Amino acid sequence: MMPSMYPPEAVQPMRDELTSVGFEELKTPEDVDRVVKETKGTVLCVINSVCGCAAGSARPGIGLALQHTVIPDRLVTVFAGMEREAVDRVRELHAGAAAPSSPSVVLFKDGKVAGMLERSQIERRAPQEIAQMLVGAFDQLCTRPGPSIPPETFAKLEHLKICGSSIPRMG
Numbered sequence: 355m356m357p358s359m360y361p362p363e364a365v366q367p368m369r370d371e372l373t374s375v376g377f378e379e380l381k382t383p384e385d386v387d388r389v390v391k392e393t394k395g396t397v398l399c400v401i402n403s404v405c406g407c408a409a410g411s412a413r414p415g416i417g418l419a420l421q422h423t424v425i426p427d428r429l430v431t432v433f434a435g436m437e438r439e440a441v442d443r444v445r446e447l448h449a450g451a452a453a454p455s456s457p458s459v460v461l462f463k464d465g466k467v468a469g470m471l472e473r474s475q476i477e478r479r480a481p482q483e484i485a486q487m488l489v490g491a492f493d494q495l496c497t498r499p500g501p502s503i504p505p506e507t508f509a510k511l512e513h514l515k516i517c518g519s520s521i522p523r524m525g
Contacts, residue, residue: 364404368514372413372416374503374511375503376420383440391465393427393465396462397426397427398416398429399432399444400412400431400458401457402433403456408473412484413457415485419488422492424499426495427496447462448460451470452472461491469491
């Protein structure tokens with residue numbers, strides 16, 4: 355097992371941003387395979403990241419998109435630099451659809467890549483723009499009623515945006 359690159363306590367607030375809107379964390383390649391391959395319907399998989407500017411817009415944009423009336427069946431996340439083997443497995447599953455990047459968002463349908471936002475499509479975009487791109491895909495591919503959490507709960511969430519991240523690497 356590859357070691358984590360960052361102290362767990364330093365990335366916990368970034369993890370919490372996604373789990374608070376309904377995401378399940380996947381920690382192993384086997385977890386990734388189980389969810390992606392065995393889920394009938396849609397799986398939204400976010401490769402979370404310490405990248406302050408891009409991830410700092412991606413996380414609130416993803417949460418905002420999940421306030422839509424139609425959302426993916428499953429919401430899962432892996433964290434770049436932390437669960438490295440799980441991230442590698444997600445990247446293997448989307449190989450050919452886009453280059454590996456973090457943050458990134460993959461929408462699987464019946465185990466196959468149906469849509470993707472890579473870092474270059476996330477950078478320099480406001481959360482509302484990211485949400486709009488995701489909602490377009492949700493409208494085309496998803497059937498589960500949204501939102502993922504009640505609007506009044508979503509309104510209370512606080513988001514991190516730390517451009518020029520200074521989280522120290524471990525080791």
